[in-house]
Amino acid sequence: MEINQQKLSKLGFTEDTFTETVTFFLINDDKKYVMALGIKRRNSYLYARIFRGSKIYSVIVDNKNLKLLCRVCISRDPLAFYYSIFRKNILLKCYNELRCIKRFCDAYIDAILDNLKIKDEAIEIFLKPIDIKILKRYPKGFNRASAAIIEALIYYTKMPFVNEDEKKRALLKIDMCRETVYRSSENPIYRKIIDEIIKRFHILI
Ligand SMILES: Cc1cc2nc3c(=O)[nH]c(=O)nc-3n(C[C@H](O)[C@H](O)[C@H](O)COP(=O)(O)O)c2cc1C
Structure with a gap:
């Protein structure tokens, strides 16, 4: 699926404002990880900063031949964010279960790590989106x-x-x-x- 800037913009990703997401990481087709992550659009790519101190920071820095797949969950559900900090296991079980992921995410984007810049404070990652799944079509109001x-x-x-x-x-x-x-x-x-x-x-x- 060709994912252009318009498709990312439609999901709320802009070049000037971070969209708060719950992002899953699949590391070298093996280990899974989840964290809340702010993401901006850069043309038809996604851009995020992973700060030193989070587990995934060390995983990325220590891994020379890293293959990183991301599933960026778009959600307004405070429970999804709460689980991404304090109950990661509940969310990680959802990774391959559409019914479960649908509980927490309105849509998700699958993306592959395209480029990264390791800095002292943070790693900047650039993700190439490869697929988008819209899970909920009915809009939710702000609270x-x-x-x-x-x-x-x-x-x-x-x-x-x-x-x-x-x-x-x-x-x-x-x-x-x-x-x-x-x-x-x-x-x-x-x-x-x-x-x-x-x-x-x-x-x-
Ligand atoms: C809404 C929200 C957005 C966040 N955005 C980022 C971010 O962009 N980069 C980052 O490194 N940490 C961000 N955090 C903090 C990480 O999600 C948090 O430190 C992470 O869960 C640490 O996981 P760990 O203890 O397994 O390393 C954010 C937290 C919240 C609640």
């Missing part, structure tokens, strides 16, 4: 609770890499995320997730 949970997860995952001042600021921000979740949603799963993020956050500071 603040999902956005606040995803935002809180971003603050949480940045914690090991920030200084004390930034930690204090993150604490305020993450409390605001909790307030947004509680104000905008009565969904007990969303409330449980934001409370768990806060609990884990306090363990890190």
Whole structure:
């Protein structure tokens, strides 16, 4: 399947804004891995930065003859992002199971690693899309609770890499995320997730 820029743009990928995704990696046809990953479009390619500190950073740096396939899951579901950080196994089981992946992803793009640049802070990867699968055709409206949970997860995952001042600021921000979740949603799963993020956050500071 020829995947051009228009097809990627239609899925929301632009050259100026990161689209937050849940991305699966298949390493040398063997090991699987999943993480939340911000992705931009670069012409008809996808571009992402994998920061030092994540497991996949070392896997890529240590692997000379790396073959890397990615399945980029497009989702607004805060549960998908929550699992990608704290319950990776649940998502990894979905990799080859369409029914399961459909629970979490509106669509996915299969892509192959085309090029990479290893830098000190991060690895820049360029992915060549090879296939797109649209799994859900009915649109979903925006809700603040999902956005606040995803935002809180971003603050949480940045914690090991920030200084004390930034930690204090993150604490305020993450409390605001909790307030947004509680104000905008009565969904007990969303409330449980934001409370768990806060609990884990306090363990890190
Ligand atoms: C919405 C969201 C977007 C993220 N985007 C990136 C990213 O673009 N690059 C990155 O290296 N980490 C990103 N992270 C953090 C990683 O997903 C997180 O550190 C990763 O799960 C670490 O996995 P590991 O502990 O197995 O190494 C993001 C986290 C969230 C919640």
